[in-house]
Amino acid sequence: TTNYNTINTTVTITVEKASISGINFDSVTVEYSGDTHTISITGELPSGVTVKYYLGEEEFEGAINAGVYEITAKFTDSTGNYTVPEDMNATLTITKIDPEYTVPTGLTGTYGNNVSTVPLPSGWTYDDPDQVLDNIEGVEANVTFTPEDTTNYNTINTTVTITVEKALITGITFSGDTVPYDKSVDTIEISGT
Numbered sequence: 001t002t003n004y005n006t007i008n009t010t011v012t013i014t015v016e017k018a019s020i021s022g023i024n025f026d027s028v029t030v031e032y033s034g035d036t037h038t039i040s041i042t043g044e045l046p047s048g049v050t051v052k053y054y055l056g057e058e059e060f061e062g063a064i065n066a067g068v069y070e071i072t073a074k075f076t077d078s079t080g081n082y083t084v085p086e087d088m089n090a091t092l093t094i095t096k097i098d099p100e101y102t103v104p105t106g107l108t109g110t111y112g113n114n115v116s117t118v119p120l121p122s123g124w125t126y127d128d129p130d131q132v133l134d135n136i137e138g139v140e141a142n143v144t145f146t147p148e149d150t151t152n153y154n155t156i157n158t159t160v161t162i163t164v165e166k167a168l169i170t171g172i173t174f175s176g177d178t179v180p181y182d183k184s185v186d187t188i189e190i191s192g193t
Helices: none
Strands: 028-031 049-055 067-077 088-095 106-110 139-146 156-165
Touching: none
Parallel strands: 028 088, 106 156
Antiparallel strands: 049 067, 067 088, 139 156
């Protein structure tokens, strides 16, 4: 400063937007629980920067039912000080679970008929093996048990043993008879098949 004058001037300072780093949006897989499941970014957003999640064009607030949900995270900056990340995409997968029902390991039927009705919880069905029971020693059949809610619960495919019970013979009668004596041999027989 002994030999030079100071310079007073006006300068323009250009402030560039700050970038945001350390933000991830990872896919998530969970099991169906009846609760609402969401998916979100990891990392810290600066004050004034927010994120919203979308499923297609609709804002995504979570899902309950099993399925695959393609979610988009969109960022906005209300301050104008940051370069927000590009839209990020991730998948929320909610998987089906096994029903809380123990299917029967055996069925019962009567010789010469089909399998008897299986008692099931409300709304459940099963594919009747439609097995004509012609073997008193029993048979095995593949049966699919289907819950009422197939969106969130798995069907159960299992092999069951069909116990074949002896059939009861009905419609048979054996009655006495009165006939006049005629020197021939008289008999009486059952009626029915």
